[in-house]
Amino acid sequence: MNYRFSDASNNTPKSFIREILKLTQSDEIISFAGGLPNKAFFPIAAIEAATVKVLENDGANALQYSTTEGYLPLREFIANRYKSRGVHVDPKNILITTGSQQALDLLGKAFLNKGDYVCLERPSYLGAIQAFQMFQPQFQEVDLTATGIDLPELEQQMAAKQAKFLYAIPNFQNPTGLTYSLESRQNLAEYLKRSGNLMVEDDPYGELRFIGEHLPNVYSFAPENVILLGSFSKVCAPGMRIGWMVANDAVMERLVTAKQASDLHTPILTQRILAQYLADNSLDEHIKTIQAAYFEQRQAMVEALHQYMPEGVTFTEPEGGMFLWVTLPKNCPAMSLFPIAVKHKVAFVPGEPFSTEGKTSYDIRMSFCTVDAATIVEGVKRLAAAIAELTNQNQTDNQTVTI
Structure with a gap:
């Protein structure tokens, strides 16, 4: 054949x-x-207890189809967690995804045509490279320094290539482990606002800081120019496959449509089990x-x-x-x-x-x-x-x- x-x-x-x-x-x-x-x-025992509670209390709805955007109490938990760090995020601007990897796929569906440019850190996360390759873009890498992306080079390449977005991991970058300084984050945000360009800020590791103080996401300085990705995989259990995206209203509308075409919604059973676990236990x-x-x-x-x-x-x-x-x-x-x-x-x-x-x-x-x-x-x-x-x-x- x-x-x-x-x-x-x-x-x-x-x-x-x-x-x-x-x-x-x-x-x-x-x-x-x-x-x-x-x-x-x-947290095996705690997740087992949460599973029993969800199925005993509302098993029929937990096994039914649900909304594309995701389980509201889970989105509210994420929004409140951002609020505790001084960042306002409305639950309606959070989309629950089937892991962060699906978020990358949805970004490709929403933004990329064949031949479009995407700017990446040099080096970059290979899972993102693979996800975006399905949409046949061209990649432009930009040097990553010890304190963040090389901003003059980024400005030049974004303008020359008319890149659709920058994909970057400012917290404990995969693969290097490097972290953007506060000044680098602020300067990058100012550039995004000044140029009107878009950044995809992937943050699966931000909660895993064990030296120094937490630094604000680039999103907090330029929410209209940044799509922020997060995940429970690194802090709870990757097998649950629950991540999320934060985006403004105009972008969220396109992402929701792309997700409806992909899988209708992330499994509501695992969303509700995770929400129950988070309600009954201290994630911190x-x-x-x-x-x-x-x-x-x-x-x-x-x-x-x-x-x-x-x-x-x-x-x-x-x-x-x-x-x-x-x-x-x-x-x-x-x-x-x-x-x-x-x-x-x-x-x-x-x-x-x-x-x-x-x-x-x-x-x-x-x-x-x-x-x-x-x-x-x-x-x-x-x-x-x-x-x-x-x-x-x-x-x-x-x-x-x-x-």
Whole structure:
């Protein structure tokens, strides 16, 4: 049978991380590859109790079709949480989505035509790249500095390419772990308002800060120019697949229509179970537990990298989130290192999939949140051994060529 798939389907690759995870399922491999929250902290008993309560008290409606926008008490909870940080969000401007990944798909449906430009951080979240690729846009990457996106470069590229929007992750960016400074957020917001351009601010990790003070979202400075994405996946349970979008009335109308065409609504049963869980339990206390554990694991990875990495290796030291970004020596391409690392029974994500430019990367993403401190140290030792093997191999090859 000759299946005539769409151009979009033909040109969108499989998720690189999902394919890597298939290769690293062995219990012998220490994996820093997956961006998975630590399942040890899923509130299983509390969610079980919430499920029983929902089904006993109003099971028929919890199993019925519902509104596209999402369960109102859940949207009110999200709005009140923003209000506690000094940001006014009306529940009517919140759309519940089936995870943040669906939010990216809906943005593509609402905004992107084939050939349109989208500006991304360099590097950027590969899940967003994959989601937007289905709509066949062109990507323009903009350098990411230690304090935020390179604003002069962004201004130039947005104007030159007439980009539909900027997609960025200001809090504990995936993959680098970097965070925009307050000044960078304010300057970016002023640029958006001045130029009339649009930003998609993805914030799945903002609650996971364990060093320093919480910083306001870019949205809080420019709500008409920013679509804000959030998720319960990193602070509650990703299997519930509940995220959200915050947008003004005009944008929300288009997003709701796009969602109706996609799945009518996010499963109301899981929405109501989550809302019941949030009503009966303290999310803040649950997050404190996660923050404390992730901080300990982050410390273990940073200290181990300082101790065991060879000269020429640098890395970010994030204030929160789930990842850090390691830059390797120039004789150590990440893709070449990966099979050697797997041989040493340690895994990571090479940096190339986090870019649309197709360049050889000397960077790797490492997640610290699913592995305990002692295992992290052992994994970093294995990674150092893999780097040493590749470096020696390249030196031998160069000597052979010289002879």
